[in-house]
Amino acid sequence: MPDVNVKHLKSLSRDERSALTRRSEADLSFFLEKVEPILEAVRSQGDDALVRFGRELDKADGLTKENLKVSEAEFDEAFGLVDDKVIEAIRFGIGNIRSFHEEQLPEPMWLKEVQPGAFAGDRFLPITSVALYVPRGKGSFPSVIMMTSVPAVVAKVPDLAIVTPPGPDGKVDAATLVAARIAGVETIYKVGGAQAVAAVAYGTETVKKARKIVGPGSPWVVAAKRLLAGIIDPGLPAGPSECVILADDTVSGRLAAMDLLIEAEHGPDSSAWLVTPSERVVSEALDALPELWGRMTEARMEFSRNVLTGNSGGIILAESMDDACNFVNEYAPEHLEIMSTRPFDYLGDITEASEILLGTHTPVSIANFALGPNAVLPTSKGANTYGPLSVTDFLRRSSIGYVTEKGYPDMARNARTLAEYEGFSSHANAVSDLRLDYLKR
Numbered sequence: 001m002p003d004v005n006v007k008h009l010k011s012l013s014r015d016e017r018s019a020l021t022r023r024s025e026a027d028l029s030f031f032l033e034k035v036e037p038i039l040e041a042v043r044s045q046g047d048d049a050l051v052r053f054g055r056e057l058d059k060a061d062g063l064t065k066e067n068l069k070v071s072e073a074e075f076d077e078a079f080g081l082v083d084d085k086v087i088e089a090i091r092f093g094i095g096n097i098r099s100f101h102e103e104q105l106p107e108p109m110w111l112k113e114v115q116p117g118a119f120a121g122d123r124f125l126p127i128t129s130v131a132l133y134v135p136r137g138k139g140s141f142p143s144v145i146m147m148t149s150v151p152a153v154v155a156k157v158p159d160l161a162i163v164t165p166p167g168p169d170g171k172v173d174a175a176t177l178v179a180a181r182i183a184g185v186e187t188i189y190k191v192g193g194a195q196a197v198a199a200v201a202y203g204t205e206t207v208k209k210a211r212k213i214v215g216p217g218s219p220w221v222v223a224a225k226r227l228l229a230g231i232i233d234p235g236l237p238a239g240p241s242e243c244v245i246l247a248d249d250t251v252s253g254r255l256a257a258m259d260l261l262i263e264a265e266h267g268p269d270s271s272a273w274l275v276t277p278s279e280r281v282v283s284e285a286l287d288a289l290p291e292l293w294g295r296m297t298e299a300r301m302e303f304s305r306n307v308l309t310g311n312s313g314g315i316i317l318a319e320s321m322d323d324a325c326n327f328v329n330e331y332a333p334e335h336l337e338i339m340s341t342r343p344f345d346y347l348g349d350i351t352e353a354s355e356i357l358l359g360t361h362t363p364v365s366i367a368n369f370a371l372g373p374n375a376v377l378p379t380s381k382g383a384n385t386y387g388p389l390s391v392t393d394f395l396r397r398s399s400i401g402y403v404t405e406k407g408y409p410d411m412a413r414n415a416r417t418l419a420e421y422e423g424f425s426s427h428a429n430a431v432s433d434l435r436l437d438y439l440k441r
């Protein structure tokens with residue numbers, strides 16, 4: 001068995017402890033450099049560049065300018081290619097995701113009377129055009145369609161389009177098409193990676209320009225979003241997947257090891273740590289890993305072995321549950337499982353995590369595919385300032401103010417005092433008696 005990292009927090013220096021929280025995304029210099037010419041090619045050559053990159057990078061030999069957009073016939077064909085059980089699971093997931101996200105939809109407008117006769121509030125409108133990035137490098141992700149499309153449809157974004165890499169057959173994964181149609185999005189372009197971000201940022205002959213792009217992706221996608229942030233809103237940072245399993249002494253280490261492998265199998269650049277103060281949990285987890293690896297496909301086993309033996313994964317022995325919770329907050333994970341028979345005891349101690357799953361029956365898999373909360377989550381400590389993708393990511397807010405004749409005198413007097421203090425004459429004039437004179441004429 002390869003040497004799985006086992007770190008004892010007690011014996012680490014401050015720098016060594018901090019190194020455990022580092023993600024692969026921390027240094028994107030390699031990708032930023034390679035991505036720049038791709039963006040420029042799409043900006044200047046449009047569809048020609050998209051077809052060339054699709055053929056070169058996605059091996060989609062049959063890709064042409066004419067079939068860059070998924071046709072009605074391809075959607076129809078997809079329903080015949082996907083197993084009924086998969087369609088049923090997609091419908092089940094979408095039902096729960098919709099039910100969860102409908103709760104997030106704010107009232108279109110609210111106004112509060114902040115002083116007699118003076119009203120202030122907010123109005124929400126959908127962003128007019130948003131692109132949804134759906135990855136397909138190391139696997140296909142109908143669940144990402146479910147997670148991005150449903151909140152966008154609930155927010156009533158009028159112009160929605162999906163960008164996703166074509167497979168070598170030049171087609172979009174069939175279950176991805178099924179999920180898109182069930183969720184209510186029918187514009188899909190066969191373009192992925194950095195070129196997809198450039199296509200929706202600049203627009204091409206076929207791909208319509210969008211104001212925002214959301215959805216997770218590989219470092220190629222993350223790098224392109226960073227470089228194009230002045231041209232398109234890149235949304236929350238969602239890069240390589242990561243998780244922490246926080247386990248106390250009430251649970252089986254085998255169970256903890258099983259869930260540790262969930263996000264570790266995404267790719268060699270994923271991050272995954274089991275953190276526990278229990279030596280028993282550590283040794284049970286180490287014992288369980290070979291059998292669990294034996295139940296995985298070769299590729300996924302390799303990815304997760306790389307993670308657990310490399311720089312961004314393994315098992316951490318903490319001094320206590322307090323120490324373990326502190327480490328979780330320093331790490332600020334994308335997904336967190338609190339694996340305990342009394343998970344609510346620790347919930348209050350966790351302040352930095354994008355998704356917190358409680359107990360022994362809520363593995364990340366259930367949240368990724370079926371439960372309802374959004375599984376497109378900020379990575380690389382994005383949890384410190386962002387939340388999961390939500391309906392509000394598809395809305396923009398304007399504030400509304402309305403002062404009546406009755407509310408005016410108090411408002412004007414106070415505004416004038418501060419305008420004069422700040423030295424703004426026109427601001428002050430606009431709330432002086434001159435206004436009342438003008439209003440009379």
Ligand SMILES: NC(=O)c1ccc[n+]([C@@H]2O[C@H](COP(=O)([O-])OP(=O)(O)OC[C@H]3O[C@@H](n4cnc5c(N)ncnc54)[C@H](O)[C@@H]3O)[C@@H](O)[C@H]2O)c1
Nearest residue numbers: 135136137138165192193216217218238240241266376377
């Ligand atoms: N944070 C989240 O919510 C979340 C959810 C799901 C997946 N993910 C992450 O998304 C990522 C998906 O990555 P993926 O690779 O499977 O799919 P992807 O679609 O993001 O990346 C594949 C694309 O990258 C481009 N690419 C590949 N090699 C390239 C090269 N040498 N030069 C230029 N471009 C190149 C190609 O265009 C290809 O289509 C994973 O890291 C996964 O962990 C994150």
Ligand SMILES: N[C@H](CO)Cc1c[nH]c[nH+]1
Nearest residue numbers: 141143144241242368375
């Ligand atoms: N774990 C991903 C978010 O990091 C979501 C996902 C979808 N399918 C598999 N995983």
